[in-house]
Amino acid sequence: MFDLDLWREIFQSINKNRTRSLLSGFTVAFAILLFAILFGIANGLKNTFKEAFGDDATNSIFINSGRTTKASKGLQAGRRIQFKNEDYDYIKETYNNKVEFITGRVYKNINASFRNEQNNYSVRAVHPDHQFLEKTKIKEGRYINQNDLNNATKVVVIGRLVEEDLFLRTSALGKYINLSGIPYKVVGVFTDDGGDNEERLIYMPITTAQQVYGNNDYIDQINLTYNPELNYDQALAFSSSLVRKLKERFLVASSDQRAIRVRNLAADSKKVNQFNLALTSIILIIGFGTLIAGIVGISNIMIFIVKERTKEIGIRKALGASPRSIVSIILIESILITAIAGYVGLLIGMGVLEVVGPKLEAYFIKDPAVSTSLVISATITLIIAGGIAGYFPAKRASKIKPIVALRDD
Amino acid sequence: MLEIHQLHKSYPIGDSSLHVLKGIDLTVESGEMVAIMGSSGSGKSTLLNIIGMLDEADSGEYILDGLPIKDLTEKKAAVYRNKFLGFIFQSFNLINYKNALENVALPLYYQGMKRKERQELAMFHLEKVGLADWAQHLPKELSGGQNQRVAIARALAANPKLLLADEPTGALDTKTSYEIMEFIQQLNDEGKTILMVTHEEDIANMCKRIVRLRDGVIMEDKKVQQERVSAYV
Numbered sequence: 278m279f280d281l282d283l284w285r286e287i288f289q290s291i292n293k294n295r296t297r298s299l300l301s302g303f304t305v306a307f308a309i310l311l312f313a314i315l316f317g318i319a320n321g322l323k324n325t326f327k328e329a330f331g332d333d334a335t336n337s338i339f340i341n342s343g344r345t346t347k348a349s350k351g352l353q354a355g356r357r358i359q360f361k362n363e364d365y366d367y368i369k370e371t372y373n374n375k376v377e378f379i380t381g382r383v384y385k386n387i388n389a390s391f392r393n394e395q396n397n398y399s400v401r402a403v404h405p406d407h408q409f410l411e412k413t414k415i416k417e418g419r420y421i422n423q424n425d426l427n428n429a430t431k432v433v434v435i436g437r438l439v440e441e442d443l444f445l446r447t448s449a450l451g452k453y454i455n456l457s458g459i460p461y462k463v464v465g466v467f468t469d470d471g472g473d474n475e476e477r478l479i480y481m482p483i484t485t486a487q488q489v490y491g492n493n494d495y496i497d498q499i500n501l502t503y504n505p506e507l508n509y510d511q512a513l514a515f516s517s518s519l520v521r522k523l524k525e526r527f528l529v530a531s532s533d534q535r536a537i538r539v540r541n542l543a544a545d546s547k548k549v550n551q552f553n554l555a556l557t558s559i560i561l562i563i564g565f566g567t568l569i570a571g572i573v574g575i576s577n578i579m580i581f582i583v584k585e586r587t588k589e590i591g592i593r594k595a596l597g598a599s600p601r602s603i604v605s606i607i608l609i610e611s612i613l614i615t616a617i618a619g620y621v622g623l624l625i626g627m628g629v630l631e632v633v634g635p636k637l638e639a640y641f642i643k644d645p646a647v648s649t650s651l652v653i654s655a656t657i658t659l660i661i662a663g664g665i666a667g668y669f670p671a672k673r674a675s676k677i678k679p680i681v682a683l684r685d686d
Numbered sequence: 687m688l689e690i691h692q693l694h695k696s697y698p699i700g701d702s703s704l705h706v707l708k709g710i711d712l713t714v715e716s717g718e719m720v721a722i723m724g725s726s727g728s729g730k731s732t733l734l735n736i737i738g739m740l741d742e743a744d745s746g747e748y749i750l751d752g753l754p755i756k757d758l759t760e761k762k763a764a765v766y767r768n769k770f771l772g773f774i775f776q777s778f779n780l781i782n783y784k785n786a787l788e789n790v791a792l793p794l795y796y797q798g799m800k801r802k803e804r805q806e807l808a809m810f811h812l813e814k815v816g817l818a819d820w821a822q823h824l825p826k827e828l829s830g831g832q833n834q835r836v837a838i839a840r841a842l843a844a845n846p847k848l849l850l851a852d853e854p855t856g857a858l859d860t861k862t863s864y865e866i867m868e869f870i871q872q873l874n875d876e877g878k879t880i881l882m883v884t885h886e887e888d889i890a891n892m893c894k895r896i897v898r899l900r901d902g903v904i905m906e907d908k909k910v911q912q913e914r915v916s917a918y919v
């Protein structure tokens with residue numbers, strides 16, 4: 278039941294004992310403020326690393342070719358290794374049960390134009406699986422599909438920024454874009470979390486590029502992801518087997534480091550994961566640390582407050598206050614102060630992150646932020662802690678004989 | 687009004703204990719005005735606190751207005767303190783952050799009276815002790831005599847049957863003491879039962895009965911001819 282008089286008593290007590298109220302409020306607000314800011318910064322660090330490593334699928338393997346550096350099987354060093362469609366098919370078939378997605382890539386730099394707008398872009402000619410490898414997000418339309426591949430159709434999927442550059446404020450979907458003199462139909466527009474560069478790309482079917490730019494079946498690079506059920510060791514074993522098989526296939530010396538290069542992100546991602554784990558642990562330690570400091574602070578203050586109010590409690594009891602009313606007046610006061618102060622700390626903390634956040638990007642802290650619900654949970658934790666910390670001394674005080682309380686000075 | 691039989695009370699002091707009340711027998715009728723006297727440490731305050739339910743006896747019987755006071759729950763005790771008993775302390779015991787009016791209204795708050803009603807009633811009692819103009823002042827802005835009058839108004843506000851005062855004039859000069867005593871006599875005239883502890887013979891003589899304690903027992907208990915304060919001035 279809402280007891281207006283009780284609240285009036287509590288507000289008077291808070292208002293007339295301002296030093297005490299401010300002291301306890303400050304402790305709580307400061308703890309929450311610290312909690313929000315530290316958590317925000319840690320999250321910002323995490324974001325930075327996520328951006329650096331988290332764009333591509335973590336189970337990716339990139340296969341590149343180069344020139345041989347060693348003579349092998351009667352062939353001289355300096356031979357150029359060139360992947361072709363048949364190599365793509367070979368990998369796909371040989372490792373059928375280990376490969377999740379696989380795509381070839383052909384790179385091309387072209388000049389693209391639409392009406393009066395023109396600019397230079399990179400084209401990636403790919404297989405349909407590329408979408409999943411690169412985590413490309415289709416904003417409008419569709420991605421390259423198998424049908425495009427079979428028919429080598431002249432279609433492209435363009436990045437959000439390409440659309441913005443060339444089509445100004447109109448939609449590119451369905452329109453024809455001119456790539457070095459040849460018109461291509463825009464069948465899709467995509468976005469990518471990998472940053473602006475990734476959104477200034479143009480994708481086209483790999484077969485189209487092979488036909489248009491050289492009439493061959495060359496592939497510059499093969500990317501794949503392995504079955505996510507493979508563990509770390511199995512993933513490494515898979516990539517070394519891949520290296521061995523490819524070297525045999527191209528008659529490359531097994532000690533040649535340049536001719537065929539396989540980069541397994543599992544090795545990187547293990548480091549990233551370890552770093553993330555360390556960062557998460559640090560975040561948790563910081564979070565719990567500040568919370569515990571806050572809890573200890575509010576507990577001490579509650580004990581102090583009850584001690585300070587002992588005489589008042591004695592007077593109230595002599596005048597006929599029930600133990601319950603004593604406990605509730607102390608408890609509600611502390612909960613109220615904690616809640617308000619916690620809220621203030623939350624607002625200030627969020628405000629600081631908002632204002633200072635963008636300036637921290639130079640220090641590898643990107644978008645420092647905490648979820649409101651997390652900070653609210655922290656505040657509630659403090660309220661509960663303050664409540665528990667206040668409850669026991671309040672309960673004890675409510676039970677002592679009035680004469681003992683009155684004797685207190 | 688109240689009956690006490692063979693009341694004992696000891697305080698633990700270290701390993702031993704100090705036997706303060708050693709078998710008190712006392713009966714007080716309604717409308718009496720009793721002074722409790724005795725040297726320092728004789729147990730006067732202890733006795734008054736037990737009567738006022740601020741403290742508990744170790745053994746013996748205490749019946750207040752027909753109700754045996756023994757092993758009461760805190761909740762019940764709170765109700766009795768609120769409805770039956772009014773206290774006046776030597777050190778006033780006002781709540782320092784509340785003004786005079788709010789202090790007087792506090793026992794009424796614990797009676798569950800509505801805010802408007804209790805403020806009116808508190809104001810009425812403040813007027814009675816002549817402090818209507820000081821209603822909004824904090825204790826620290828009032829003199830000792832004024833504070834004691836606020837405390838009296840507070841004790842009266844709940845309309846208790848028994849008024850207990852522990853050296854109510856102990857912290858006041860003679861003139862102010864007499865003003866307070868005049869007031870207490872007036873309350874007794876109106877029918878309130880009053881028990882007060884005092885060190886001063888002249889104050890004791892303004893009561894109708896004097897009980898003398900020594901070493902935890904009643905040494906003398908006699909009715910006296912009440913001296914009216916008005917006769918002194």
Ligand SMILES: Nc1ncnc2c1ncn2[C@@H]1O[C@H](COP(=O)(O)OP(=O)(O)OP(=O)(O)O)[C@@H](O)[C@H]1O
Pocket residue numbers: 697698699704706724725726727728729730731732733
């Ligand atoms: N809480 C306590 N713990 C231990 N001893 C106590 C306690 N309260 C009182 N005493 C002792 O009990 C004795 C009686 O105390 P009490 O306060 O009743 O005396 P009094 O007659 O009121 O004295 P005064 O005239 O000085 O007020 C004293 O010796 C005092 O030291």
Ligand SMILES: [Mg+2]
Pocket residue numbers: 730731732852883
């Ligand atoms: Mg005393």
